[in-house]
Amino acid sequence: MTWFLPLLLCGLGMLFLRHGKRCTAAFLRGAEEGLGTAVRLFPTLLLFVCAVSLFRASGAVALLTEALAGICRCLRIPTELLPLMLTRPISGSASTAVLSDLFSVYGPDSAIGLTASVLCGAAETVFYVLTVYTDGTSLSDTGHLIPAAMLTCLFVTVLSVLIPRLLFGF
Amino acid sequence: MAGIVFGVFCLVSVVCAAVTGHSADVGAALFSGTEDAVGLMLPLAGAMCLWSGILSVFSEMGVTAAAERILSPILSRIFPACTEGEGGLAEITASLAANLLGLGNAATPIGLRAMEKLRRSRRIPGRMSRAEITFVLLNTAPPTLLPTTLLSLRHAAGSAAADAVLPAVWMVSLLGFAFAAALAMLWPEQTDHRKGGAEV
Numbered sequence: 001m002t003w004f005l006p007l008l009l010c011g012l013g014m015l016f017l018r019h020g021k022r023c024t025a026a027f028l029r030g031a032e033e034g035l036g037t038a039v040r041l042f043p044t045l046l047l048f049v050c051a052v053s054l055f056r057a058s059g060a061v062a063l064l065t066e067a068l069a070g071i072c073r074c075l076r077i078p079t080e081l082l083p084l085m086l087t088r089p090i091s092g093s094a095s096t097a098v099l100s101d102l103f104s105v106y107g108p109d110s111a112i113g114l115t116a117s118v119l120c121g122a123a124e125t126v127f128y129v130l131t132v133y134t135d136g137t138s139l140s141d142t143g144h145l146i147p148a149a150m151l152t153c154l155f156v157t158v159l160s161v162l163i164p165r166l167l168f169g170f
Numbered sequence: 171m172a173g174i175v176f177g178v179f180c181l182v183s184v185v186c187a188a189v190t191g192h193s194a195d196v197g198a199a200l201f202s203g204t205e206d207a208v209g210l211m212l213p214l215a216g217a218m219c220l221w222s223g224i225l226s227v228f229s230e231m232g233v234t235a236a237a238e239r240i241l242s243p244i245l246s247r248i249f250p251a252c253t254e255g256e257g258g259l260a261e262i263t264a265s266l267a268a269n270l271l272g273l274g275n276a277a278t279p280i281g282l283r284a285m286e287k288l289r290r291s292r293r294i295p296g297r298m299s300r301a302e303i304t305f306v307l308l309n310t311a312p313p314t315l316l317p318t319t320l321l322s323l324r325h326a327a328g329s330a331a332a333d334a335v336l337p338a339v340w341m342v343s344l345l346g347f348a349f350a351a352a353l354a355m356l357w358p359e360q361t362d363h364r365k366g367g368a369e370v
């Protein structure tokens with residue numbers, strides 16, 4: 001994919017050279033709209049980031065890990081992966097920290113390291129996306145979005161554990 | 171939506187902190203959270219300005235219209251409400267392309283622009299339309315071709331084959347995307363009871 005950005009920039013440069021005035025005006029207009037969107041988004045983002053920060057500091061992840069360990073053992077999912085499965089949907093930076101921890105303890109090429117990699121690479125930070133994209137809409141106005149998103153999240157999490165098991169044979 | 175998330179996380183955090191004895195940390199976390207939010211916001215605002223500007227140049231020059239014509243047979247099936255005029259198909263196309271190409275910091279800004287356009291497809295004011303729901307749902311499970319952060323982390327951790335996980339990542343993310351798309355298309359139409367049974 002490294003070729004894509006240079007290609008895009010070349011195209012953009014040529015457009016600016018040929019239609020300088022129109023392009024500049026269009027860019028400034030678009031950038032201003034973008035800034036407006038960013039400013040409107042900030043209060044929502046602040047609320048969400050504070051919530052995640054509270055959650056991480058409270059030790060809730062450790063408690064939930066204990067509570068869910070039984071289910072994981074039934075499904076032969078290593079319980080070491082639970083903290084990652086719990087943080088991945090809420091925060092990119094938090095789950096990256098958990099992943100680095102797992103790498104340094106078990107190694108990136110161990111069964112746990114490989115599964116954790118797939119979890120982090122393939123699963124999106126679902127709660128972050130939901131919060132940011134539905135900004136300004138109340139929960140009762142989101143229709144079937146939340147149940148469908150939770151189902152998708154569960155589906156991707158389960159696949160992240162199963163597919164490495166099939167591909168790498170552990 | 172953000173309010174509900176905040177409310178639930180607040181209560182869960184305070185209770186858990188009381189149980190695990192982390193109450194003092196929770197207070198500090200609230201204020202470090204505001205700093206984190208600013209740290210997340212500033213780069214995002216920059217990316218929003220840049221990509222919104224670039225998109226605007228492309229739409230002024232008719233580039234997005236061309237891309238739209240190519241992709242509209244597929245996309246108009248998933249987003250039937252956005253086919254006419256400034257319905258947001260261009261932004262949807264660009265956002266999916268950004269996701270596929272691994273331009274993570276472009277995908278969110280473009281996606282948010284798409285949401286603003288899609289807002290016009292609301293039939294009942296305030297209530298999300300099917301097109302909006304579909305778009306957000308697809309964004310909760312985007313297809314990933316090149317997870318750059320993951321690969322650099324694996325390299326840094328001394329992996330013998332950092333990219334060995336790529337096929338698994340592709341399979342999981344594509345299946346997840348297909349699952350989300352199927353859910354979005356197959357979820358039954360709901361009746362809105364508040365407004366005299368209008369279709370959503």
